[in-house]
Amino acid sequence: MPNSRTLLVIPLAVALFGLPTASSPLAAAPATDVTLPLLVTRGKAPAAALLTREDPWPPAAPGQPEPQAAQQPDQQPRWHFTQARQTTTGHTSGSATGAVARTGSAEGTGPSAPSTPGLRRTDHFRAGSITKTFIATVVLQLAAERRLSLSDPVELHLPGLIRAEDDTDGTYLDGRALTLRALLTHTSGLADYTAGTKGLIPVTPLQAVRTALALPATTPGRWSYSNTNYVVLGMVIKQVTGNSYATEAARRIITPLSLSGTSFPGTRTTLPSPHGRAYTSEGEDVTALNPRVAGAAGELISTLADLDRFYAALLGGRLLPAAQLHQMLNTRDAQGRYGMGLYPQKLPCGTTVWGHNGHIAGSYVRTAATRDGDRVLTFRVNTDEIADPTLERTLLSAEFCS
Template sequence: MRTFRALYATLPVFTVTVLLGLLGPVRSLGSGTANLPSEPHLSPAASYLSRLAVQGGAPEAAMLTHRDSPVPHDDYRSTGPGIARDDHFRAGSATKTFVATVVLQLVCEGRLQLSESVDRYLPGLVRGNGNDGRRITLRSLLTHTSGLYDYTADTSARPLSPGAAVRAALSHRPASSPGSYAYSNTNYVLLGLVVRRVTGHDYATEIRRRVLIPLRLTGTSFPGARTGLPEPHGRGYSRDPADGTLRDVTAFDPRPAGAAGELISTLTDLSRFYAALLGGRLLPPGMLATLLDTAPTHGVYAMGIYPQRLSCGVTVWGHNGHIAGSYVRTAATRDGHHVLTFRVNTDTLSDASLEPALLTAEFCPPEEHPGRQARQRPVRQHPTR
């Protein structure tokens, strides 16, 4: 299965080298025994938290589950004191779901059209090296079928603005033919510029007004040039490929991520957002169906959100986020009534099979699916930026 680089892993070599050089090595936090709550009826999904530490090589992990029925219930679990329910952390590409939601709200208002070209809204911006914004639609940006080169793959670039990120992408020929699925952060940087063009406000302002405030997501923010995290927060670590030690990367410049991945959030806020989105609180039914349409990518990706079919036949919807010092994943049932968000405070899981196994344990419990397969089927690896 194809694996995808983390956004942090594709930041310019200069940026990564300086960051690690200034911070220096820290004690390897290893994979000791996880300190899960001692309860007689620990859920199968919660038991995977210790595996994220032991098998996945994460310092610590946390998980929040929410069910609306039969009685609304939240369940929080963690592996140790260094990671907490209310911590703020970098959510990486979960940002894309927020951006896609606002774009489709603007479509509902008649201010954008999915079939219109990028060039209509950003005249002349996407040109050169075989790239032509006149042949790229907003729909293709949302579904990663534009063919545009992913600017984060260019390790010689250090884009600190959306314009610089686009220029870095356009210095390369298209990465794929238009219409074929190829995940590219450039698509969502362009969508952020489109939102600014039609509203007069940057994407962060529009997301705050349209999503964060109505849903009371008080733990979610867009840092801009701020290098730190809001309080409370724990530490974020990245494993040095040279010697395996973990280095503290809690503070860094998030501007290269932009509309593709700069979001800071909490377990509670991410769970609440995806529940509200899938539950129809942010988009009318027809537009929500458009958001979830995977036809352009043959089932791989929708618009800022993707499905994953589990071995028991259940399909969950959500997104992951993979950025310096943080990996997070939210998955939910189609109606948003059952949501799982888990995170680890490092950007690398050494065992990729843990994630689908954890989702299967949560959404396919034996008592609900007695005939389900004992093992999770192989699944397509999704972007982790």
Template sequence: MPTPRTLLALPLSLALLGLSTAVSQAHPAPDTKALVRLLVTRGRTPAAAALLAHDSTGVDTTPTGTDHPRTAPDDATATTDYALGTTQYAQAGTGISRADHFRAGSITKTFIATVVLQLAAEHRLSLSDTVEQHLPGLVHGAGNDGRALTLRSLLTHTSGLYDFTAVTGGTVPVTPTQAVRIAVTHPPADRGRFSYSNTNYVLLGLVIRQVTGNSYATEAERRILAPLRLTGTSFPGSRTTLPSPHGRAYAADGSDVTDLDPRVAGAAGELVTTLADLDRFYSALLGGQLLPPRWLREMLDTRTAHGSYGMGLFPVKLPCGTTVWGHNGRISGSYVRTAATVDGRHVLTFRVNTSGIADPGLEPALLAAEFCPRTS
């Protein structure tokens, strides 16, 4: 598996919702606007990219050389007011806008982990509970045993469970039970080692239903979306269309995949959202609005995964020494990345309307450009 200093860029057929844990050792990047342009200038797809950041620390994050226009046409950068603080918006390409709804892939995992940790804080489950206690008989076969797996191992990707999307390619709609059955026909990886698997979070979605009597979507809407007023965020279930407004989404071969059955991902990646909602969510989460301090510390504890992953979040240490927390999401026709300082006061989200970045090395460069101190 990749280390925190290696950008994971797996093909979609191997990882529906791949994990990026990159740190660039390159020289300081150019300004944010220039990097957003570069995100979409390579490759065969008719791609576009958008970015929204906010910083309530008082640090100026405006890209060098911009003149603060009040609107943001294509290939423009703007600053504006936002409920959480000062933001910047950068855009490249056509057919994409700041207000668009888009598929967020594995960023769904942060929402699922937050609900599970809220239930733990309410003493409705324990992270040391076994999968068998909540889902008896479901995880067995080919060396898999739910009696040996804890909820903590699912949250931290240390269960060893096979990733069902390695079989489905992230293109075949499946029920949660079908996804698990696909996984348990394969022998597990070594338990206790970090091995990213979408199966883990499909199981956590089932655990949420078992504990609460409600779907993970219902619980996330009640516990996260409504309190934070994330009006652009939804769990679409089997709905194949995106809410308005939205642009188009393209697969790696250039085909239009805007309409997609979210059951290809389920609790591991079905979320639909907006740039502003993701900024607000991660700022609130890391700012302590969704979890008690003890449970937020649990979420950020990477010791179980040997530094690679917490619970629904992973850290990236930038060349300047700053560590940012967040997640990425990859699903057919969409790649999304959110990163934030540990206090949630400075957060950035960007997305492209394809399954991946044309040049994966641009992601760590963009994070460094945003979060590392600028020199004149």
């Protein structure tokens, strides 16, 4: 990839509301349309895309599907899609000289994205740790049904699974004292098993836990992000329901919300069609990937529209009763850093957005929403690193501070 000083942003906006008349001024492009190409230039991603969603459907009961447009013709959400790509096609050749941005504004419309490495609105991609929001939602639904309690020790559901003493400082992890709440908030002390696998080795849930227990523990009660926590929660869901976390998430979230582009692929290494290519930061094509490198911590495949729809429904109270949604958004246990499968980010303008990011080989995704779910933005790049990490905050500010 070229040095960022050699890159030139060449925004090309294509408005889809129709051609302006002589009496109607051309509407200014959203601030995100100007910011997104920076992920390609300064961020050095092959391509980037975003989809925003505004104005939700009227409130519905938890678990109920979104009304069809024909039922609520005046309440249909507004969508805006933008994608940016390198102006040359060679990802590893170092010949890219700029970015081209294309925008759309209506559901199901917009110019076709260019061939690789451009991203289409309908593309499927790996959503990484956004999976955690789905897993946390299932666990909290089970808590609302009184099939488990967040105060339950892991031992109650998975006897003997967690027993380990850290030889370096004497920290002892015991499933009899470790609660589901601690797993949800990343305050368990369990090490992140991907420190051992580098996120590249497919493992079973039991192998992931054993790998984590062989690593130095963190301090129980202090926030420390660990994929192992959500692998264990996936095991708890299976023990409590008799079904895999994938089956329960499909039954409780994916099907009721009609998230037709969202799935848990298991060990399937390919992406559903349509999809683009995925690259490591070194330029290696990793489009084919065994999702068992992430499991319940990051297996999910989704689309921009589905993720916007999911977070709008979740924060709008459509998936959880008020008490459980309040618990999900409570960051006290994690010292303000994390709720349960969600985390807050305060932007420079003072607005706080809620959501999650997803980082897996070949893909980085971020969804953020207002507390009520009325405005949601999901952006993605088809590589696993953004060279300038400050751009994420810049992009969120362009959407939520304007």
